[in-house]
Amino acid sequence: MIKQLNSLLLLLLFTFSVLAQNPTQIYIEGDDIGQGFSVKRLNLCYFIAPNHVVAESVFLTLKGSDNLRSLGDGQTLQPFGYDLAVGHIAGSLSNQCGIEFNALSVNQTDIDKAKTVVVSTVNADGLISRTPAVVQETGLIYLTISPQDEKQIFFKGMSGSLVYAQGNPIGMLQSVESGYGFGKVLRLDRLIETTAPFFSSSLKQPTVQKIQTESSQTVEFxxxxxxxxxxxxxxxxxxxxxxxxxxxxxxxxxxxxxxxxxxxxxxxxxxxxxxxxxxxxxxxxxxxxxxxxxxxxxxxxxxxxxxxxxxxxxxxxxxxxxxxxxxxxxxxxxxxxxxxxxxxxxxx
Known part of the structure; x- marks a missing residue:
């Protein structure tokens, strides 16, 4: 009974936090299925996700957790260490991209002191599921977590889910050890410092080929x-x-x-x-x-x-x-x- 009450209080705390400043989470479907989140940079929209979720797919179907459940397509642009990748988002989802990359931040003390967390996962319909979890171990790069409720489990499609403590993101779930019920979480401070060079001021924008309207060859349909x-x-x-x-x-x-x-x-x-x-x-x-x-x-x-x-x-x-x-x-x-x-x- 006490464990169920603690889970309920944890979810209520998460729900009533100021989530408007947090990234827009996305559901990713390609050759694999997983999670990620979107950020803006110079009026363009990008996703950050585990590389193993997106690496094998030429085209990605994305669904946002915004109120419109916006659809988009994604294309991976660059892989990084710690099993991370950054890609470009096109389509209506790009209009619901959310916060600027430079607005991402985390207090290292919040990560080190976190004992209970919430794993936030986008379902295929764009709705979010939240799984209360307990931090088992905290390191300089990763946290190890396990579900608070023994009846709940982490599963493969959760890779890329954001992990929250006190309503603020502190990391990304990157892998699941289903046999032992543990999840490996990349700390958000490591994630930010790893992908930051891509979003630096010298960032080259994806090139959009201009259409020569008079000479372009049309496609029969x-x-x-x-x-x-x-x-x-x-x-x-x-x-x-x-x-x-x-x-x-x-x-x-x-x-x-x-x-x-x-x-x-x-x-x-x-x-x-x-x-x-x-x-x-x-x-x-x-x-x-x-x-x-x-x-x-x-x-x-x-x-x-x-x-x-x-x-x-x-x-x-x-x-x-x-x-x-x-x-x-x-x-x-x-x-x-x-x-x-x-x-x-x-x-x-």
């Missing part, structure tokens, strides 16, 4: 799926690929409009160009890509944009992703009745 019917048979979704800007697809938003573009094989996609008629209505749009030929799973958010009412052409850069399908998701309309129109879509 078929419109393989649309979820909303046209307002009339003459305004079919197939008109977005008839190479005639005088025709257009018209529909009325009921939730979100989706259009899937499929290619004959995997293609390197650099961007999407939308040609829009007057009063197109399109406001908020997201582009997702998939390396799979079919199916509802495997979509990765690659870019998002807000279209102004006066825009007749919109170019969305995708930074050279490899895909066999592209999905356009239109979330909102400038028109009161939710009417939207698209003349043409070109894929580079």
């Amino acid at each position: 078929i419109v393989s799926y649309w979820n909303l019917p046209p307002t009339s048979n003459e305004l079919s979704a197939q008109l977005i690929s008839d190479q005639d800007k005088n025709t257009y697809y018209e529909t009325q938003l009921q939730g979100t409009a989706e259009l899937d573009l499929s290619f004959k094989a995997h293609k390197d996609i650099k961007g999407i160009r939308l040609s829009l008629p007057n009063n197109s209505g399109i406001k908020d749009i997201e582009v997702l890509v998939s390396r799979k030929k079919s199916g509802k799973r495997g979509w990765i958010s690659s870019a998002s944009n807000t279209v102004l009412p006066s825009n007749n052409e919109v170019i969305i850069n995708l930074q050279g992703v490899k895909a066999q399908r592209v999905k356009l998701k239109i979330y909102s309309s400038w028109n009161d009745k939710g009417l939207i129109r698209i003349s043409e879509v070109q894929v580079f």
Whole structure:
């Protein structure tokens, strides 16, 4: 009974702490599954995660623990010692990145004095699970912890979870010894000093290739799926690929409009160009890509944009992703009745 009461008090203390200044945790899915957190630097968004979680994956699907459960894709940029890696985040998650890297800090005394902690883990749905734990050993680089409740265990997908003491992050769970129930935690002061050179003032930003709109070769596609019917048979979704800007697809938003573009094989996609008629209505749009030929799973958010009412052409850069399908998701309309129109879509 006393142990359960202590666990409850520990969770309450964590919940009511000022978490707004703490990093945004993310769920990572690639060839492996794990955890990490995001930080900003010079208006770009990055993740820090265990290298063994991300090292074998070319593309990573990320989900944030923010209120929107934002999606994004990740690309590893540089591995570090202590099984750490830093990567770039693209997609809607980059707009919910959280704190600046320079705002990360920890008091070494808080680490050395920590006796009970909370392991914070992001689930696949973006919700957070919290596991109370006890510090068994504290060293200069790692802490060893074990679950406070004997019925709870640490598992493989928890690697990269943040570990909190008194509501403040003090380390990252990096590995789990399932046979003994112990977890190895990298101290946050070691993590910061190890990755800090990457985020120094001389940091080179990821290069975004500029699209030459006049000479870029387009990629052929078929419109393989649309979820909303046209307002009339003459305004079919197939008109977005008839190479005639005088025709257009018209529909009325009921939730979100989706259009899937499929290619004959995997293609390197650099961007999407939308040609829009007057009063197109399109406001908020997201582009997702998939390396799979079919199916509802495997979509990765690659870019998002807000279209102004006066825009007749919109170019969305995708930074050279490899895909066999592209999905356009239109979330909102400038028109009161939710009417939207698209003349043409070109894929580079």
